[in-house]
Amino acid sequence: MDFNLNEFLGAVANTLDIIEIDIFGMATNHSKRLAYISVKMAHEIRMNSEEIFDLASLAMLHDNGASMKILHDNLMGTAKEKIDILESRKEHCIIGEDNLKNFPFLTNPQNIIIYHHEKYDGSGFFGISKDEIPLMAQIIAFSDTIDLAFDLRKTFNKEIVTKFVREHKNTFFSPLISDVFCKISEQHEFWDALSDGKIDDSLKMVIPNYSKELNYNEIHTITKTLSKIIDSKSQYTQSHSSGLSMKLKKIAEFYKMDPIITLKLLIASDLHDLGKLAISNNLLDNPGKLSKEQYEVIKKHPRITRLCLQNIKGFEEITRWASNHHEKLDGSGYPEALKAEELDFNSRLITCLDIYQALREERPYRKSMDHQKAMEILVGMVDAGQLDQKIVDDINLVFINCTN
Ligand SMILES: [Fe+2]
Ligand SMILES: [Fe+2]
Ligand SMILES: [Fe+2]
Missing domain, CATH: 1.10.3210.10 (Hypothetical protein af1432)
Incomplete structure (x- = not known):
């Protein structure tokens, strides 16, 4: 493009x-x-x-x-x-x-x-x-x-x-x-x-x-650079965006997705937490329970991601998928509290995979989880009407033997 x-x-x-x-x-x-x-x-x-x-x-x-x-x-x-x-x-x-x-x-x-x-x-x-x-x-x-x-x-x-x-x-x-x-x-x-x-x-x-004139492959090479900068922000997210991209690649193969859509999704994964660069490490790396006000600050990050990306022509879908990654089907997500009908398949996919990836990583307040434990949480969220059941089932199929 x-x-x-x-x-x-x-x-x-x-x-x-x-x-x-x-x-x-x-x-x-x-x-x-x-x-x-x-x-x-x-x-x-x-x-x-x-x-x-x-x-x-x-x-x-x-x-x-x-x-x-x-x-x-x-x-x-x-x-x-x-x-x-x-x-x-x-x-x-x-x-x-x-x-x-x-x-x-x-x-x-x-x-x-x-x-x-x-x-x-x-x-x-x-x-x-x-x-x-x-x-x-x-x-x-x-x-x-x-x-x-x-x-x-x-x-x-x-x-x-x-x-x-x-x-x-x-x-x-x-x-x-x-x-x-x-x-x-x-x-x-x-x-x-x-x-x-x-x-x-x-x-x-x-x-x-x-x-x-750059194709999406070349643009992805560039956004990998930015994802490195994003991941290095906190010791707990050193491999979060890159891990999410890797999982996305696997599931895209499973779905036999169009290569351009796959690349756009990979770019969206690289950039989804761009807005976290604006959030203090005192909050991101906090081992204790966050106050309501502190949590509200963290919840701003997908909107900041959107602000940074929305003026790049050709990034319309990428911006949408990246900044919807904390939205839930029942409207309980953030920052826009979107509902199921407003969330397309790829937005839902990134949301589910982002949660799965995060659960498989260590956090200041908990150890990393194995596949089984992470799936229990995802299934619980499906039961609560928050996540797409089919996608969560597919994550289970694709990553059942995944060790990280
Ligand atoms: Fe300087
Ligand atoms: Fe300098
Ligand atoms: Fe996020």
């Missing part, structure tokens, strides 16, 4: 915003400012528009490795202090590079995320210097450095920022990067564009428009 990369990038940007809200308590727009500064510099350097699109994606995603739970556990302080701590952990560069292996870049950029904290003089995490640092990595590292050192949303900081950039020419930054920045920083609109209220529109104006 004709896959609009800008729509996809928009979904990724929304996702990153919600991760930030979870970790820092607010959307800092750090990655969006980086993308804007990087793209402005790339235009000035006369990169071609495919390179500029990739640079925008990379800048937006430069800290994607920081969503790993291990990296933001026990973070303390203000949003700014938390960002500083995360940025000082070299692992986020390595994990971030690896996470993006299958991203649909246009120019096959390599080693940009891993080297986004390098300094021109070799004093960065990996000690490489000058031309050894890919140009895109230099641009992102530059934008990252100034955005972490100064509040770029305040136009009055313009003088001290440019002074800092000039002073670090040849040490932190290459002469080219310093000069290009000093040139664009003379434009008043440049500073104006960085404010929280304007950054979204500013970005849309400078990022070129791209679509790419």
Whole structure:
């Protein structure tokens, strides 16, 4: 299908915003400012528009490795202090590079995320210097450095920022990067564009428009990347989305499903818990009983999944199946309390398999269950009118000898 990369990038940007809200308590727009500064510099350097699109994606995603739970556990302080701590952990560069292996870049950029904290003089995490640092990595590292050192949303900081950039020419930054920045920083609109209220529109104006002909198989390769980021959020869900996808594949073979529908279902499984990125680990990993209010917060996640995916053309069914995964036939599910007649076969299938998969995994408040025990619970839910009987019977048939 004709896959609009800008729509996809928009979904990724929304996702990153919600991760930030979870970790820092607010959307800092750090990655969006980086993308804007990087793209402005790339235009000035006369990169071609495919390179500029990739640079925008990379800048937006430069800290994607920081969503790993291990990296933001026990973070303390203000949003700014938390960002500083995360940025000082070299692992986020390595994990971030690896996470993006299958991203649909246009120019096959390599080693940009891993080297986004390098300094021109070799004093960065990996000690490489000058031309050894890919140009895109230099641009992102530059934008990252100034955005972490100064509040770029305040136009009055313009003088001290440019002074800092000039002073670090040849040490932190290459002469080219310093000069290009000093040139664009003379434009008043440049500073104006960085404010929280304007950054979204500013970005849309400078990022070129791209679509790419991708089949659902290729899109699935990309969404697997996102499912890795989702699963790594909590130690208890390390293999939840990937496990669900594996089970879906098996049952799709059993049903002899159309290959395109199967792929769409796999993509929906990869992304069904995207909204959980917005929910605090204090709630997700809570070993005790949750209060009613806490449970209400968790129940928001399928709606957030929908918000992130709904603007991608070609994802209509995927969005529906992914965001219906907690709906029940009797209307007792969430977030929309849909009823049987509003839930198509594939929505019901993902719901049943998601519950089965979750029961087979360990949770903070219980051990993992074997097939028999999990089936007892599923059958109980069928009896209560919540789940589709035929699908639950089929799950029993297909997974009776499944050991995980
Ligand atoms: Fe970083
Ligand atoms: Fe950063
Ligand atoms: Fe869920």
